[in-house]
Amino acid sequence: MKIGLVGGGLAGSLLAVYMARKGHEVHVFERRPDMRGGQYEGGRSINLALSMRGLKALEKVGLDVPVLEQAIPMHGRMMHDLAGNLTYQPYGKDGQAINSVSRGGLNIQLIQLADAYPNIHLYFRHRCTHADLDTASATFETEDGSSMEFQGDYLIGTDGAYSAVRDAFQRSNRFNYSQSYIDHGYKELEIVPGPGGSFPMEKHCLHIWPRAAYMLIALPNPDGSFTCTLFFPWEGNPSFTSLDSDAKIKAFMEEQFSDAVGLMPNYLHDFNTNPTGSLVTVRSYPWVRGKAALLGDAAHAIVPFYGQGMNCAFEDCRILDECMERHPGNMAAALDEYQVLRKTNADAVADLALQNFVEMRDRVGDAGFLHRKHVEHDLAELYPDRFRSQYELVSFSNEPYRYAWDQGVRNGALLDYLIENKLEDQLGDRALLTPLFDRFL
Amino acid sequence: MKIGLVGGGLAGSLLAVYMARKGHEVHVFERRPDMRGGQYEGGRSINLALSMRGLKALEKVGLDVPVLEQAIPMHGRMMHDLAGNLTYQPYGKDGQAINSVSRGGLNIQLIQLADAYPNIHLYFRHRCTHADLDTASATFETEDGSSMEFQGDYLIGTDGAYSAVRDAFQRSNRFNYSQSYIDHGYKELEIVPGPGGSFPMEKHCLHIWPRAAYMLIALPNPDGSFTCTLFFPWEGNPSFTSLDSDAKIKAFMEEQFSDAVGLMPNYLHDFNTNPTGSLVTVRSYPWVRGKAALLGDAAHAIVPFYGQGMNCAFEDCRILDECMERHPGNMAAALDEYQVLRKTNADAVADLALQNFVEMRDRVGDAGFLHRKHVEHDLAELYPDRFRSQYELVSFSNEPYRYAWDQGVRNGALLDYLIENKLEDQLGDRALLTPLFDRFL
Numbered sequence: 001m002k003i004g005l006v007g008g009g010l011a012g013s014l015l016a017v018y019m020a021r022k023g024h025e026v027h028v029f030e031r032r033p034d035m036r037g038g039q040y041e042g043g044r045s046i047n048l049a050l051s052m053r054g055l056k057a058l059e060k061v062g063l064d065v066p067v068l069e070q071a072i073p074m075h076g077r078m079m080h081d082l083a084g085n086l087t088y089q090p091y092g093k094d095g096q097a098i099n100s101v102s103r104g105g106l107n108i109q110l111i112q113l114a115d116a117y118p119n120i121h122l123y124f125r126h127r128c129t130h131a132d133l134d135t136a137s138a139t140f141e142t143e144d145g146s147s148m149e150f151q152g153d154y155l156i157g158t159d160g161a162y163s164a165v166r167d168a169f170q171r172s173n174r175f176n177y178s179q180s181y182i183d184h185g186y187k188e189l190e191i192v193p194g195p196g197g198s199f200p201m202e203k204h205c206l207h208i209w210p211r212a213a214y215m216l217i218a219l220p221n222p223d224g225s226f227t228c229t230l231f232f233p234w235e236g237n238p239s240f241t242s243l244d245s246d247a248k249i250k251a252f253m254e255e256q257f258s259d260a261v262g263l264m265p266n267y268l269h270d271f272n273t274n275p276t277g278s279l280v281t282v283r284s285y286p287w288v289r290g291k292a293a294l295l296g297d298a299a300h301a302i303v304p305f306y307g308q309g310m311n312c313a314f315e316d317c318r319i320l321d322e323c324m325e326r327h328p329g330n331m332a333a334a335l336d337e338y339q340v341l342r343k344t345n346a347d348a349v350a351d352l353a354l355q356n357f358v359e360m361r362d363r364v365g366d367a368g369f370l371h372r373k374h375v376e377h378d379l380a381e382l383y384p385d386r387f388r389s390q391y392e393l394v395s396f397s398n399e400p401y402r403y404a405w406d407q408g409v410r411n412g413a414l415l416d417y418l419i420e421n422k423l424e425d426q427l428g429d430r431a432l433l434t435p436l437f438d439r440f441l
Numbered sequence: 442m443k444i445g446l447v448g449g450g451l452a453g454s455l456l457a458v459y460m461a462r463k464g465h466e467v468h469v470f471e472r473r474p475d476m477r478g479g480q481y482e483g484g485r486s487i488n489l490a491l492s493m494r495g496l497k498a499l500e501k502v503g504l505d506v507p508v509l510e511q512a513i514p515m516h517g518r519m520m521h522d523l524a525g526n527l528t529y530q531p532y533g534k535d536g537q538a539i540n541s542v543s544r545g546g547l548n549i550q551l552i553q554l555a556d557a558y559p560n561i562h563l564y565f566r567h568r569c570t571h572a573d574l575d576t577a578s579a580t581f582e583t584e585d586g587s588s589m590e591f592q593g594d595y596l597i598g599t600d601g602a603y604s605a606v607r608d609a610f611q612r613s614n615r616f617n618y619s620q621s622y623i624d625h626g627y628k629e630l631e632i633v634p635g636p637g638g639s640f641p642m643e644k645h646c647l648h649i650w651p652r653a654a655y656m657l658i659a660l661p662n663p664d665g666s667f668t669c670t671l672f673f674p675w676e677g678n679p680s681f682t683s684l685d686s687d688a689k690i691k692a693f694m695e696e697q698f699s700d701a702v703g704l705m706p707n708y709l710h711d712f713n714t715n716p717t718g719s720l721v722t723v724r725s726y727p728w729v730r731g732k733a734a735l736l737g738d739a740a741h742a743i744v745p746f747y748g749q750g751m752n753c754a755f756e757d758c759r760i761l762d763e764c765m766e767r768h769p770g771n772m773a774a775a776l777d778e779y780q781v782l783r784k785t786n787a788d789a790v791a792d793l794a795l796q797n798f799v800e801m802r803d804r805v806g807d808a809g810f811l812h813r814k815h816v817e818h819d820l821a822e823l824y825p826d827r828f829r830s831q832y833e834l835v836s837f838s839n840e841p842y843r844y845a846w847d848q849g850v851r852n853g854a855l856l857d858y859l860i861e862n863k864l865e866d867q868l869g870d871r872a873l874l875t876p877l878f879d880r881f882l
Contacts, residue, residue, distance in 0.1 A: 170620075174675075174719050178619030179611075234615075278615050 007159030011296030049307030084259035193224025448600030452737030490748030525700035602742035634665025
């Protein structure tokens with residue numbers, strides 16, 4: 001079958017490989033230039049947290065080991081308070097970690113793999129200007145301004161949160177769609193490497209400066225630097241709007257992130273010149289119409305606070321691959337099963353990501369919350385057969401996101417009960433806990 | 442000030458009059474032909490329920506009396522069960538009624554009024570193909586295929602649920618938007634007049650055939666006919682999809698709406714040839730950006746089940762007019778106050794309309810629900826100083842929709858208490874009721 005993929009980013013390039021392995025003829029159209037040409041700035045670009053769902057999808061095409069070789073495991077969160085005091089909270093059990101990877105580096109690895117398949121055809125600097133869902137055809141504007149027509153058996157939009165293919169869905173009848181922006185934007189800053197490429201902060205952590213109404217985070221890069229992201233209100237005081245002079249930016253940064261600014265020699269320049277990004281949640285349905293489909297951010301963009309956007313898109317690819325295996329030769333049936341299986345989980349991870357923003361920027365600075373996390377961690381260590389935290393289910397399992405959401409609600413009721421009844425010292429008592437697991441979980 | 446209004450439907454033509462009365466130069470661009478040219482089919486078109494909010498907005502421009510002269514008051518709902526038995530439920534107190542009006546007739550009255558203002562310029566068959574929010578300019582395709590440019594001080598989109606102006610908002614950054622379709626579509630059918638233009642059913646009612654998963658409704662027209670609308674699932678059994686032959690349509694209609702089909706001689710033809718409409722809720726924000734704004738369905742389309750779409754759009758006009766009065770000469774301030782005042786109420790009426798669909802198609806056929814409505818009605822009659830039903834607040838008051846939603850929740854708790862404690866026979870006991878009003882409302 002001849003498949004057109006609009007978008008050769010992370011989701012598109014992985015999906016191309018999955019499709020090629022099924023024997024399809026795959027044409028991938030990417031708006032941007034070929035990243036392998038060096039047009040991509042390596043370590044400076046945003047990095048991502050790769051966790052189990054993403055790894056499982058990469059494993060199926062043999063990319064998990066090569067990608068992990070370039071990644072830095074992060075075993076927990078390191079919270080920085082106003083005075084620079086540190087508090088550590090592990091993400092999971094011993095050995096469990098999420099992985100800081102370079103978005104650009106990973107995309108290049110995926111493009112290289114895709115390019116090795118003779119039945120994958122890559123087109124760069126091809127911008128989709130029109131898509132027809134019923135005929136699986138599309139028009140692209142190429143580098144020299146000329147236009148190119150594609151005509152296939154299926155057309156799949158893997159072109160991200162501002163998908164051109166989804167625009168065609170939106171012009172069709174009865175397409176449910178929402179785009180919802182949070183009140184915060186983001187700005188990338190950089191902590192530079194220490195002497196000789198050493199890490200100026202604890203390497204194997206995701207660092208957070210939680211400040212209730214906003215936060216700074218930092219993820220490690222292999223060269224000893226950290227990519228920092230400030231999540232900050234667009235309006236109000238303080239906000240991107242209110243910090244309208246170098247003096248105000250400096251005073252704010254030094255007061256709020258005193259231990260970080262000393263490691264960010266270029267923060268004022270970066271603050272003034274790096275773009276401010278917006279953060280959107282996109283929900284849509286159906287994802288399949290006529291001979292066309294949506295996958296990844298094009299179908300369900302989420303905010304980045306659970307580190308699941310890429311993992312969810314990769315899981316989309318893996319689940320669609322399983323649907324194709326169950327319906328060999330019947331792409332319509334495979335796509336329909338894919339959308340039914342994935343929709344509720346995409347909605348769940350969107351909600352998880354919004355919820356985690358409040359947790360990261362506000363609650364992780366709170367002693368009561370950290371106590372609760374300790375109790376949760378102890379339960380997970382003591383009763384791996386009975387108790388899994390929501391974080392573990394999201395990041396260290398392949399259970400459906402919807403299950404993780406629901407289980408998080410049930411876990412919360414159990415934790416409330418244990419803390420209200422001051423049972424924290426008796427967590428090792430299996431005879432006490434078993435009926436509580438039965439009751440709450 | 443030079444104002445461009447994109448859309449000369451109900452909201453656009455009323456807003457034009459409001460703007461003209463403030464001394465502005467108003468240009469109204471309508472995609473469709475001039476309805477006054479007879480291109481509009483009179484009594485066959487859908488009719489609408491005009492209630493207090495709409496009347497108040499019309500009153501300010503002197504149109505309330507002329508419009509009511511063409512309208513038919515409906516004092517309550519008449520429910521038809523499977524056997525054709527009738528149950529009546531009044532909408533409010535004696536004398537309170539919503540009014541069945543012809544959409545086309547009302548629009549013509551508004552256009553005639555607008556045309557009488559020398560500072561209103563009407564353009565028909567002008568389709569908006571581009572709008573620029575920052576410069577208040579727009580491009581229109583005219584009847585002969587040529588294009589026309591408009592350049593004003595402000596541009597306002599009153600062009601309905603599928604607004605072209607809103608498309609320009611959607612291409613701007615951080616615009617929150619959702620379109621959500623319900624699983625039901627609608628089909629118009631017609632009950633023909635009785636002998637000599639008499640009414641073959643009770644004239645002063647909105648008739649409902651509630652069938653749980655779907656419903657038929659009918660509103661009276663001055664010529665003795667009723668415009669019927671079948672709200673029915675798109676998919677499933679039964680649905681528009683499953684009724685795929687004349688025999689199936691006939692069997693279904695005769696079984697479910699036995700007393701109505703006898704009055705609808707052309708229903709099979711109408712069912713097969715009338716289009717099936719879809720029902721969407723549109724939410725968006727902001728409604729003001731640069732030199733442009735959205736009003737009415739363009740900003741907040743709702744499903745028709747509370748009969749509030751037009752009333753809400755007319756109330757938008759009235760509130761914006763009040764904002765212009767509070768900020769003379771400062772359109773930016775007026776528009777900003779308008780959007781802040783209206784957004785929460787537009788969200789509330791969207792939820793009210795969705796909630797009322799369940800009530801109309803399902804609950805009005807239930808004895809427990811009707812008992813509850815009786816209790817509510819008695820409270821409203823006995824204690825006009827203390828108790829107003831949600832229906833009364835929505836249809837017979839100008840209180841904010843948000844207040845009506847909240848008060849409906851509080852009323853519900855009081856009704857639950859009265860019925861659970863079997864106090865229905867003591868509603869006249871003010872000494873008993875007063876502390877309950879204090880407690881619940």
